[in-house]
Amino acid sequence: MRYIVLGAALATLSFASAGAEEARPAKAAQAEPAKKLYICDQDEMTRRAFVREYGAIEFVKAEDAAQAETWATPKCITVVEHQRLKRMALAQAR
Numbered sequence: 001m002r003y004i005v006l007g008a009a010l011a012t013l014s015f016a017s018a019g020a021e022e023a024r025p026a027k028a029a030q031a032e033p034a035k036k037l038y039i040c041d042q043d044e045m046t047r048r049a050f051v052r053e054y055g056a057i058e059f060v061k062a063e064d065a066a067q068a069e070t071w072a073t074p075k076c077i078t079v080v081e082h083q084r085l086k087r088m089a090l091a092q093a094r
Helices: 002-030 046-056 062-066 079-093
Strands: 037-039 074-077
Touching: 037 079, 062 074, 062 079, 074 079
Parallel strands: 037 074
Antiparallel strands: none
């Protein structure tokens, strides 16, 4: 009988800890980065889709994206500017 009670207690503890682990990613998901960048084409179809999804389209330069300021809505960046942003980040890391 003691083994059954002990087994039930261990099962309850493992379920409780599993529930706590599942709650952690939800908290981490709430702390999403304040800067969201999408690599966007500059064609009309991409512009319409982005406006439909996020309300407005704004392209940013690599220098603007690298600054510490945050923004509320996602922004677009071209492929060339994205490459410049990656080079800037690599140079800063060295």
